[in-house]
Amino acid sequence: MGRLSSLAALFAVLAGAGPALGAEITHVASSGEPDSPFELSLAVRWERAARQGNITREFGENVGQPATGVVRDAPELKYSQLTNRIVSRLAVGLWRDLELRAELPYVLSDDTTWKDAADSASVSGLQSNGLTPDGLPCTTAPCPFFPVGATHFAGGALGDLQVGLAWAVLNERKETWVPTWVVSLDITAPTASRFDPAAGRLTASSWTAAPSFASSGKSKVGRKIWVYDLATALSRRMGAVEPYLRAHLAIPQRSSSTYSNCEHAAELAAMDPAQMSSLAVANCALPAWRSEALARPPLVYGMLFGTELVPYDDRASGQRFAFDLRIGADYVGRARWYNELTPAAGKLLATEPYLSLTGMLALNLRASRYVTLRAQGTFQHDVAHFLTGEPQGNVLNEIGVTGGDVNPNFDFRYDLPGRRFRLGDVLAYTVTVSGAITF
Numbered sequence: 370m371g372r373l374s375s376l377a378a379l380f381a382v383l384a385g386a387g388p389a390l391g392a393e394i395t396h397v398a399s400s401g402e403p404d405s406p407f408e409l410s411l412a413v414r415w416e417r418a419a420r421q422g423n424i425t426r427e428f429g430e431n432v433g434q435p436a437t438g439v440v441r442d443a444p445e446l447k448y449s450q451l452t453n454r455i456v457s458r459l460a461v462g463l464w465r466d467l468e469l470r471a472e473l474p475y476v477l478s479d480d481t482t483w484k485d486a487a488d489s490a491s492v493s494g495l496q497s498n499g500l501t502p503d504g505l506p507c508t509t510a511p512c513p514f515f516p517v518g519a520t521h522f523a524g525g526a527l528g529d530l531q532v533g534l535a536w537a538v539l540n541e542r543k544e545t546w547v548p549t550w551v552v553s554l555d556i557t558a559p560t561a562s563r564f565d566p567a568a569g570r571l572t573a574s575s576w577t578a579a580p581s582f583a584s585s586g587k588s589k590v591g592r593k594i595w596v597y598d599l600a601t602a603l604s605r606r607m608g609a610v611e612p613y614l615r616a617h618l619a620i621p622q623r624s625s626s627t628y629s630n631c632e633h634a635a636e637l638a639a640m641d642p643a644q645m646s647s648l649a650v651a652n653c654a655l656p657a658w659r660s661e662a663l664a665r666p667p668l669v670y671g672m673l674f675g676t677e678l679v680p681y682d683d684r685a686s687g688q689r690f691a692f693d694l695r696i697g698a699d700y701v702g703r704a705r706w707y708n709e710l711t712p713a714a715g716k717l718l719a720t721e722p723y724l725s726l727t728g729m730l731a732l733n734l735r736a737s738r739y740v741t742l743r744a745q746g747t748f749q750h751d752v753a754h755f756l757t758g759e760p761q762g763n764v765l766n767e768i769g770v771t772g773g774d775v776n777p778n779f780d781f782r783y784d785l786p787g788r789r790f791r792l793g794d795v796l797a798y799t800v801t802v803s804g805a806i807t808f
Contacts, residue, residue: 392604392611392677393693393733393743395549397537398470398807400462407808408462413455414743414803420450422709422795423486424756426494429787440787444486445495446517448709448792453477454528458805466537470555474528476590481712482520494788502638502646504781512642514714514782516582521712523564523588530560533598541606548605555598559624561591564707566628567715571636592707593626594666604677611691612676621666629663630716630778637715644715649777661763662777664717667704673697673727687738693731693745700724705778709792710756719784723754731801738807745801753793759784 398408425442454477460470495517499510533555539547569586597620604613630637630645631653637645652658675695682689704720711718731745759779762770783790 392549392606392613393691393731394613394615394675395537395551395602395604397466397535397551398460398462398468399464399466399537401465405462410458410460410805410807412458412460412741412803412805414458414801416452416454416456416799416801418450418452418454418797418799420452420749420795420797422448422751422792424448424483424709425486425791425793426783427787427789427791428494442791445790447484447486448481449484450479450481450709452479453524466540468535470533470535472531476524476526476528478522478524478587479590480520480522480524481709483515483517483713485517498782500782501643502780502782503643503648504785507642509641515710516713519582519713521582521588522586523590523712525587526562526590528561528590529557529592531555531557541604548603551602553598553600553602555600557594557596557598559591559593559595559626561593562589563591563593563626563628564589565632566707566711566717567633567637570715571633571640588712592666593624593628594664595622595624596620597622606679609679610676611679612674614672614674615697616672617670619669621668623664623666627664627666628717631662634777646775646777646779648772648775652773652775652777655773657763657773658777663705665703665705667706667720667722668702669699671697671699671725675729677733687735689733689735691733693729693733695727695729697727697729698724699727705759708756710790714783716780717778718757719755719759719778721755721758724752726750726752741805741807743801743803743805745799745803747797747799747801749795749797749799751792751795751797753791753795756790756792757783758786758789761785 398410399405400407423444424446426445427440428443429440454474456472456474458470458472460468463469496513497511498514499507499512501507533553535551535553537549537551539550541547541549598617600615600617602613602615604611631649634645634649634653637643638647638649653662673695674697675693678692680690701723703722705717706720708718708720727747727749729745729747731743734742736742759776761776761779762774782788
C-alpha cells in the first residue's frame with residue numbers, strides 16, 4: 370500500500386502542476402520570450418524502414434471445362450524494401466510562437482527486391498509473356514516483363530530539402546484555459562538528383578541489365594516535384610495525459626524536371642522486346658496528350674490522433690519523460706507515379722487510390738531544457754490496391770480506341786483489366802532514433 374500511495378501522490382502532483390513544455394507534436398520554437406530571448410534547435414535522427422508485400426496479377430479462367438471467364442488474382446511476386454536515412458533538422462524561433470524549420474535527409478540506402486511467389490509457377494506470365502505493349506505477339510518469344518529475383522539499389526545521395534513555418538495561434542503555456550493550437554506549412558523543394566527509372570537500361574544488353582541492379586551502380590532518389598504540406602494540430606494537457614490530433618493536406622506540383630514516360634518513348638518503343646507502345650512517340654507530341662500523358666503525383670490528406678502519457682515533468686529544470694501513442698490514416702489519391710513496381714518496370718505506373726493506416730509508440734526524454742532524446746517505432750498497413758491500370762483512352766479503362774486517341778502510357782501487357790498488378794498484404798515497420806540540442 371505504501372508504493373501505491375506514493376504513485377498516487379506523484380500523479381496528483383502532476384495533475385496540479387499545470388503544463389510545462391507541452392506535447393512534442395505541438396512544440397514550436399519561440400524567441401522574444403521573457404525567459405527565452407532566442408531559441409534554436411539542432412537535431413539529427415536515424416530512420417530505418419522495412420516494407421514488404423505481395424504482388425498479384427489478374428488472370429481470366431478462360432481455359433478448361435468449364436471456362437468461367439472469372440477474373441482472379443494469381444500470386445506473382447514477393448516485394449520487400451529496406452531504407453536507411455539520416456535526417457538533419459534545424460528549427461529557430463523567429464518571434465513569439467513562430468518557428469522557421471528546415472530538414473535535409475541523406476539516404477544511405479533504399480534497396481528493393483522482387484522474388485517469385487512460392488506458388489506462382491503454374492500461372493505466372495512474367496517470364497513467359499508473349500505480348501508487346503501494343504498487344505501483338507513478340508518477335509522473339511518469350512519476352513519477360515522485368516527482372517525477378519533481383520535487387521534494385523538506390524541511395525548514397527541527399528534527399529529533398531524541406532523548409533517550413535509553424536505558428537502557435539494559441540499556447541496553453543501562456544493561457545492555461547486554452548489548448549495549444551499550431552498551424553504550419555512545409556514546402557519540399559526538388560533539390561535531390563532525379564531518379565530516372567529507365568536510366569542505364571536503354572543501351573544495356575537487355576532490359577533487365579540496368580546498372581542499378583548492381584550495388585556498385587546506385588540510383589538517385591529525387592522525384593523532382595514541389596510538395597506543399599498544410600497542417601494543423603491541437604493538444605491539451607490534462608494532468609499526466611496530453612491528448613492531441615493533427616490533420617494535414619499534401620499538395621504536389623510538377624516541376625520542369627519531373628520525369629515523364631514520354632521522355633524515353635522513342636527508345637522504349639524501339640527496344641526488342643518493346644517497352645512502350647508504337648503509338649507513344651507520336652501521341653506524346655499531340656496537343657490532346659502533351660499534358661495529359663505527364664506524371665501525376667498523388668494528393669495526400671490524412672489525420673492522426675494520439676496522446677502523451679507523462680509520468681514525470683519538472684517545469685523548473687525542463688526535465689520530462691513521456692510515452693507517445695498515436696494512430697492515423699492517410700488517403701493517397703490516384704496517380705501516375707513511382708510505385709513498388711516502377712524500378713522493375715522502368716516506368717511511372719498508374720496507381721489506384723488507397724488508404725494507409727499507421728500506429729506509433731515513442732519514448733520522449735528531455736534530459737534538460739537543452740537536450741532531448743526520442744525513440745520511435747511505427748507500424749503501417751496499406752490497403753490493397755492496383756499498381757497498374759492506365760486507361761486506353763481518355764476514359765478510365767476504355768476499350769477499342771485507336772490512333773491519336775490511345776494513351777501513350779497504356780500497355781496491353783499489364784494495364785488492361787484482367788492483366789493488372791495489385792499490391793496487397795502490405796506491412797511496414799520504421800524505427801527512428803533522434804537527438805536534439807536546444808539553445
